Amino acid sequence: MQRRHLLAGLGALALPAAQRAARAQGWAPDKPLRLIVGFAAGGSTDLTARLVAQALGERLGQPVVVENRPGAGGNIAAEATARAAPDGYTIHLVTSGVMAANKALYRSLPFDPLKDFAPVGQVAFIPNLIVVNPELPVRNPAELIAYAKARPGQVNYGSAGAGTSLHMAAALFAARAGVEMVHIPYRGGAPAATDLIAGKIQMIASPMIEVLGAVKAGQLRAIAVTTAKRSPALPEVPTVAETLPGFEIALWNGLGAPAGTPPAAIQRISAELLTALGDPTTRQKLTEQGSEPAPNTPEQFADFIRTELPRWAEIVKISGASVD
Structure with missing residues (x-):
């Protein structure tokens, strides 16, 4: 957990540079974005997605429309994102399940969490x-x-x-x-x-x-x-x-985009996400939901996901859970 807090702090410190780089490269959306969510409306992931969508839309100057595609532990939505056009207009509220646990839970996945997604930035721990x-x-x-x-x-x-x-x-x-x-x-x-x-x-x-x-x-x-x-x-x-020393399950979520999305788009969305998560109002809303804001950069989020894969594989093994 200390490392996670450190990454969050580094992400916040990197905000001004990320903003300048993103805007200097000039990517600006000229139509609405869609934010794909792998769970039904009204659940925890959906509520976070709608908060993020509103905050991003205000800063990008275009609506960010939440699109719910529930089913298969988030895998249906993840596959749809992985196959979407990598043009910056499709993003996904990725979760610890989709990006880490499901690789160990399911016999096969229709996507690769490392190869098919471009990390944008973490949102929170839950x-x-x-x-x-x-x-x-x-x-x-x-x-x-x-x-x-x-x-x-x-x-x-x-x-x-x-x-x-x-x-x-x-x-x-x-x-x-x-x-x-x-x-x-x-x-x-x-x-x-x-x-x-x-x-x-x-x-x-x-x-x-x-x-x-x-x-x-x-x-x-x-x-x-x-x-x-x-x-x-x-x-x-x-x-x-x-009561049970060493027990820990820390869920997390963040934003990802289809692999191949232009770096300028990734950096711009990341910069605006960092700005949103640094806003006291947004942070308060997340905290009131029981979430812990954890902003970081695309590079830090990518490193974090790689470290989470073996950790969740061990959790799956100990729990004995499996899905055909």
Whole structure:
């Protein structure tokens, strides 16, 4: 996590130079851009995408239209982006799943995360929040583990689908805790949260943005965050690592473009993204969603993605999750 914060800081420091270079090269869009999102409207990825699209549109002088293409853990949208014309007018809100975890989860991918994408810049880190129905008599990870150990195979956890971050985080938690839980996949995080509130399942490990409102309303109880450090949005909620040392799942997202996109376009969009993420209003909105802004340059984002591939491969291996 320290390295990630360092990269974010370096990206912010590089902003003026990146802006000057991008504008000196003269790329300026003369029609709307599209921002492809691999998940349904209303979810955490979509909400972040719409915030980024608005901020970029204001700075580029052209609308940035969000296009949702859900399915296959984001792979459908990623393939569409990889095959799009590399002209600067198509960008993608890439995620840790699409760019790192899915390569280990799926037997084959219709795209290569390193070869088919041109990194633009990271947007944020997103903690998963382990939440339970308030009727469940547990208030922290230790109590949840004890409860599950006493009831092997009787605790059901929901996810947004096989191989999604919700699935991975909960599966890794169960594996590290040595408990037997049952995975119930849904078609998205929202229906899983709805069934959790209704008491039809017992737990989910959701991106914080999707359940923070329900936690604050008392509809769900927050048990732990999956990042190495506690979240400023819920500082009273412990990390899983406080009970299971070394446990960490830090989701992330950013912008990517089809490989071959003109460098001038990449640099201009990157510069405006850095400007947007340095804006106090944008940063506050991301923080309120439970995200941690993490701006960096295209080069730094490319290096980061390369380091994340083996890390997520190990997470997939430990969790035992797989998708045909």
